[in-house]
Amino acid sequence: MLRIYCDKNIYSSIKEGKRNFNPELKELMDELNEILIFTYSHAHHQDLSNSDSSFWEEDLLLLEHYVKDHYFDYDAIKKNTNCLLAKPTESFYDTDFSIVKNSLNPDNNLMDSLFPTIEGEEDDEISKIAKDLFQNLLNIPIPNLNQPDLTGKEKELSERYLPSNENLTVGSLMEHFFKFGNKLLTDRQEVIELKKMMEEYVSSDKYSFEKWKDQFDEKFKENFGGQSFTDLMKQTFDAVKDYNEYDKFVLFFNSLELHNVTKDKPLRKSQALESIHTDANHAWYASFSDVLVTDDKGLAAKAYITYKFFEIQTKIFTTEEFLNNRTIFLQQEENDLKTFFKTLDYELKNSLVLRNNTNSSIENDMILKNHHKFFNYFNRISNSKGSLKLYCQRHLNANFIMFREAKLLTDKLVKLFGVDVENKGYYNSEKDDPKDDVLRKWTFENIELIFGTALNNGGNCYCLEIVIH
Numbered sequence: 001m002l003r004i005y006c007d008k009n010i011y012s013s014i015k016e017g018k019r020n021f022n023p024e025l026k027e028l029m030d031e032l033n034e035i036l037i038f039t040y041s042h043a044h045h046q047d048l049s050n051s052d053s054s055f056w057e058e059d060l061l062l063l064e065h066y067v068k069d070h071y072f073d074y075d076a077i078k079k080n081t082n083c084l085l086a087k088p089t090e091s092f093y094d095t096d097f098s099i100v101k102n103s104l105n106p107d108n109n110l111m112d113s114l115f116p117t118i119e120g121e122e123d124d125e126i127s128k129i130a131k132d133l134f135q136n137l138l139n140i141p142i143p144n145l146n147q148p149d150l151t152g153k154e155k156e157l158s159e160r161y162l163p164s165n166e167n168l169t170v171g172s173l174m175e176h177f178f179k180f181g182n183k184l185l186t187d188r189q190e191v192i193e194l195k196k197m198m199e200e201y202v203s204s205d206k207y208s209f210e211k212w213k214d215q216f217d218e219k220f221k222e223n224f225g226g227q228s229f230t231d232l233m234k235q236t237f238d239a240v241k242d243y244n245e246y247d248k249f250v251l252f253f254n255s256l257e258l259h260n261v262t263k264d265k266p267l268r269k270s271q272a273l274e275s276i277h278t279d280a281n282h283a284w285y286a287s288f289s290d291v292l293v294t295d296d297k298g299l300a301a302k303a304y305i306t307y308k309f310f311e312i313q314t315k316i317f318t319t320e321e322f323l324n325n326r327t328i329f330l331q332q333e334e335n336d337l338k339t340f341f342k343t344l345d346y347e348l349k350n351s352l353v354l355r356n357n358t359n360s361s362i363e364n365d366m367i368l369k370n371h372h373k374f375f376n377y378f379n380r381i382s383n384s385k386g387s388l389k390l391y392c393q394r395h396l397n398a399n400f401i402m403f404r405e406a407k408l409l410t411d412k413l414v415k416l417f418g419v420d421v422e423n424k425g426y427y428n429s430e431k432d433d434p435k436d437d438v439l440r441k442w443t444f445e446n447i448e449l450i451f452g453t454a455l456n457n458g459g460n461c462y463c464l465e466i467v468i469h
Helices: 006-011 023-030 041-050 054-067 088-094 098-105 110-114 125-138 151-161 170-186 190-199 208-223 229-239 247-257 271-288 296-311 320-323 328-333 335-351 402-416
Strands: 002-007 037-041 070-075 081-084 290-291 314-316 352-354 366-369 379-383 388-392 439-441 447-458 459-468
Touching: 002 271, 006 041, 006 054, 023 328, 037 041, 037 054, 037 271, 037 402, 041 070, 041 088, 041 098, 041 271, 054 088, 054 190, 070 088, 070 271, 098 290, 208 229, 208 296, 229 247, 247 271, 247 296, 271 296, 290 320, 296 314, 314 320, 320 379, 335 379, 335 402, 388 447, 402 439, 402 447, 402 459
Parallel strands: 002 037, 002 290, 037 070, 290 314
Antiparallel strands: 070 081, 352 366, 366 379, 379 388, 388 459, 439 447, 447 459
16 A cells, blocks of 8 residues: 655645645545555654644644544664554654753753753662762863864864864863764754855765756765765764664765755755754654655655665655646556456566566566556566466555555455455454455456465565465
C-alpha cells in the first residue's frame, strides 16, 4: 500500500476557513484516505509544540483523521526508528516539550541540564554520588586550545568558537560547546553568522544546489581544495564509528544548510538549527514511506540530495504534483475483474525485466518491474512456470509490512474476487493475524489465488500468488 507522508504545512492547508485553504487538496486526501496509508511522526509534534497551544487539539484531530495510528518515532536510547500504533492525540502528550525547550536554553548550567532538580524533591544518595563523580571529572584541567600563531580567518574562527580562558578544564570546555550548541539550535542569528562566515570564505554561487543542481558536488570540490561535499561527509562518518544511519542522515541533511549548499529563502523567523533539525526529522521519517509531500522548497531540496546520497527512493511531491497524480492513484485501484487480468497481461508483456531475485521466498524465473502498481501496492511480478506472484519491493528503510496494509489489501481483494474459499470475508482484526503466511485463498476453474506474507530482497511484504493449473 502506498504510504504518503505529508509535512505539517500540508495539513495546515486543508483546514477549512483558513486563509491558505486548498479545497482541491482536501478533496484528494479525502478520496485517498481509505485507499492509501498516510503516516506521521514525532517531527509533526515538534512543529506543533512551537504553535499556539489553543490550536493543538484541533490540529491533532485533523492529523488523526488521515494518519489514524501510523506513527514513526526514533528511540535515541536503543538507536532505532519504530513504526508504532499510536494516535496523534495520544502520542503528542507523551513528550513534555517544556522540559525539552528548557534543556536547550543556552543560559542553563551544564550540570543543571544533565541533572535537573525536581522542585520540592531532594536528590537520593545515588544521584548525589553520580553528581559528585561527574563534577570531579569536569574539574580536570586541560591545555588552552587557542593557538597564538593563527591569523586571518583561522584566527577569527578560533576566537569565535573555541574557549579563550587560560584555566581551562574539561567542564569549562564542555560548558562552552554545550552553550554554543544550544545557541545554534535556538538562536537564528547564530546560524546566520555561521552561514555568513562560510559565504565569505567561498561564495555559494560557485557551488550551491540552487544554481548547479546535481553538479553541486563537483563544483564544491573545485572550490574546497579538491574535496567534494559528499567526500567531506564520508570522512566525518568514518571518523566517528558510533554513527548509526539516523545520525548520518540528520548530520548530512543539516550540513547542507550550514555549508550553504542549500539555502532556505526567505530565512524563517524560527530558522535556528532546531528548525532545520526538525526538517531533517521530517525527511528521515518520510524515508519509511513512498512519498513525501511538501511545498517547503528548502526541505524538498535537502531531502532530494540526502535521499540520493543514501539511496532512498522516497518520491518528493509538491502539492501540485500530488494533485496531478490523482488519476494514477485512482486508476491503480482494481475495481473490475476483467480489467485486472487485462492489465496484468499487458504488464507481463511490457514491464521492465530485472535480474532474478535472490535470498527470497519468492522463487522465480523472471522478475518484472511493473509500471502499474496493482491495488496501489504490488510493484513487482515474479513470473514462473505455472505461477505469477505479485509482491512489493521497497528501499531498505521502507521494506517492511505495516499491519494496516493487511486490512486494506484483504478488503480490496475480497471486493474484487468475492468471498474466499474459507468464507472469512473482509479482514477481522480480532481473528486475523497480519503476519500469517496465508491470509486468504480463492479458487476458480483453473486458477487459485493465494494472499499472504512473503520475503523479498532485504525485507518482507504481502504477496498475491496466482497459480495456473
